Amino acid sequence: MKLFRIPTFRPPTLILFTILILASLQACNGSKAFVKRGAKMEKAGFSDQAADLYYTAVVKKPTNPDALAGLKRTGQIVLGKHIATFDESVAYNLRESALEAWHDAEAWDEKLEGVGVDLAFPEAKRVTYDMVKNAHLDESYREANILLEKEMFDEALKEFDAILLLNPNYQDAPERRNVAFCEPRFRIGVHAQERERFREAHAAFDELVSTDSDYKDAAQRLSDILEAGQYTVALVDFKNGSSQLNLEIKIQSMVEQALMNSKDPFLKVVDRESLALILQEQTLGMNGLTSGGDVEIGNMLGAKALLKATITTCDHRQTGMTSSYQTGYEQFKVERVNEKGKKYFETKYRQVQYREFTQEASVDMTCTFKFISTTTGEVISSNTISSHASDNIRYITYGGNQAKFYLARQFGNGPDLTGRKKRDRLLSSRQAIRSAEALTVDAGLDLASQIQSSIEQELLTLVP
Template sequence: MAQLLESPRERPLMTISTKNISLVACVLGFLMIGCTTSKSLMKDGIKYESAGMYKEAVEAYKASLSRKISNIESRKGLEKAGQRVLDDLLDEFNRYSMLSKLKDAVYAFQLAEEFEGEVKKYGVDLYIPDHYYLTYGQLESNYLDDLYEEGLEYLDVEDFASARTRFDEIMEIDEDFKDVRILQNTAVLEPMYRQAQNYMDAGEFRAAYKVYTNIVKRDSDYKESKERMAVAREMGTFVMAIMPVENKSNLDDIESKIEAYLVNSLIGLQNPFLKIVDRQHLDEIIAQQDFSLSGVISDASAIEVGNLTGAEGILVGQVIDIRAQKGRPTKLTKKGYESYLVTVKGENGEEEKKTRYRPVTFYEHTNRNSVYISFHVKLLHLETSEVLVSEVIERELSDEVNWVRYSGNVNKLFPEKNDKPLTSRSAVNNLRSMIDARTDLASIEELLNQSYNKIGSSISSRVDDYLQ
């Protein structure tokens, strides 16, 4: 017999049979799920029911059936206890009805119906006598009539918020009651419509457009909202001419790329108030005014060109500086260890496998490319000569690769420290990740294109902010 050594004397270890082990496992399993079987929950329901705690009994029977829907006793218990709870709810409805508390009566009956429906999900039918439905129908009609009249009175005094509260409640009870949909629409949309008109009167056309848009989303035929939305958009549109980018950097032929990224970014905004002057039309005007596309256009000249295009604003950009640093690939010889197995004899004379490590070398490769761009952007309002945006945008991008190559079995490669193998999981995982690391380095041209795109996104974001 197995023995457990316990100081200062030995005691026999308890023998556990297979039956006991199964029992312990079962008990532990029940503990893990809360010891709540369908049968135990049914017993809880019976106890609650015996104590007159019918609501608690209903919950216990429902939980029992959730675990085993075929539990007949739980279903019978739910029917009995559920009917008691339902009867209490109907008594509450009767009480409110006799006191002429219409709202309380309506919601009391709805609560009874909801309870009946909830119990029905468990295959149990409860009974509501027909006369309750007849009484409820009349009370509901009276209550909705009262709400309807109150809503109309609030509309008459233009208290739209209070009117909406009444019509919303009617819609929740009976969405087909009289013309409540139309009246609810009026209560919701009329204050918005008036707000939009106030924005129009104040010359805040973009704010008006947004309100009209929300009105049209709910009801596209509400008064003249659709037509006024179009007017607000037209009045709020900002026509902008993008001047040729001036390049003061030592990198040639980049202006067209930056302009292309900028225009794409501005178009991507899908801002309804932004209209960009066609570039061909702009070029023709610049040529007519004897300005060279590759030359420098002053602010005064840009304003003149902008006015000729019919623009309200001009966007002037200047590349201040671009620096690109192309990295040099490096290859370092690194010390490491490769594991292998040997067969040795143990103290008992039996053969066993032991891990050994032999020194090896592997190669670590690194490289890095980076670019820096400094760009000055200025947005001018032609009518007021106001500088709407003026900012120097700087972006620095880089890409770096760092990987390892080993001619042996990479799955047995370990890093080295102090002439010993590092076998910790973190050290090994770090080395293995370098073996699997990418080797393709983003080129200078790719990084420059990314920087142009970021410059374009930054500028378009500033323009978008202005047009809000």
């Protein structure tokens, strides 16, 4: 039996040195360290940087008195700078600059209040701020309306947004802003609708209606576009060429669900119940139709296209469970006595055996589908697609003390002391392979997704 020795005893001087290093590293990033840096910046006249450092110190330790005092001191200076910029901008009639400076001052005051530092905010100047703001709003409102009258909608929208940011209820700015947003989209939608560019029209009216459903007749136009551009698809005649019983029924259901979940607003699917009922009423079956059967079915269902598919193969493969004995290591300790007569424990590792299990399984499926126009009876598109679903398991078992158990190093001899996560994962891994039925479902869902993508791509051309 091979033993590997790793002593756990550490000389006192080494332990003390390690503790000192860790303490110094923590001190470098502690509240006191940031206070010291802030004090240096404050002494050098960099009050903004000093305030940021004091702020960090307070965040790290909210009860640090030096940090709180430093932040209050330098924070007041920073606030004073913002107010000075405000006063200067007011003197030069720079309204936007004045408002920006005031808002910066308010934001800074709120930030420090959030960590328990109250500054002396010059509330007496708020009257001046209100006067500047109202004058700025009046001027901006006039400019926004001029832009709107000139039908410069994007520019007007920006102006109205800026106004509403300062005062959400300023005169009729909300209504005027709504016109600036909705009118260009309404015009784009009408123009596209007249030219039967359904998708462009839908995008414009959909964005408009989501903002204001009562704007002119946008909602009705959106409904009209969806109706005019609607492309109905019926799933018929799914066949099974594989050895899996009733697989065509499962795949047809998956494809139907995938198409129903499509994000394409113009795609509509005739569900199987409606399809079966109509065909039954017309005494037509899924087979034995006339040569013009596709057109007949389309006329009956109001469908513009039929989707037919054949599952050609569905192969399931699964290996047997393989197991093998592997070499690992188990930790144990041996009591020793050092030169000074003190006892300590030496860590060693003995080789042990554990079992590793592996298994693999997969399903491969192929499908051929046709997308057929019911107007002409022609095949719009035809394709053969394939899907693959697989699973594998790998786990280990060990009959000894799992907490003391280690895997072997990948290279060289001895235990892999850094591989505990891998060990724990293998010990707790799933031990049962997924069933053929579950993998078939995965492969089928992948096929359905591919068919959905193909149909959606065709619809981009069929419904412009």
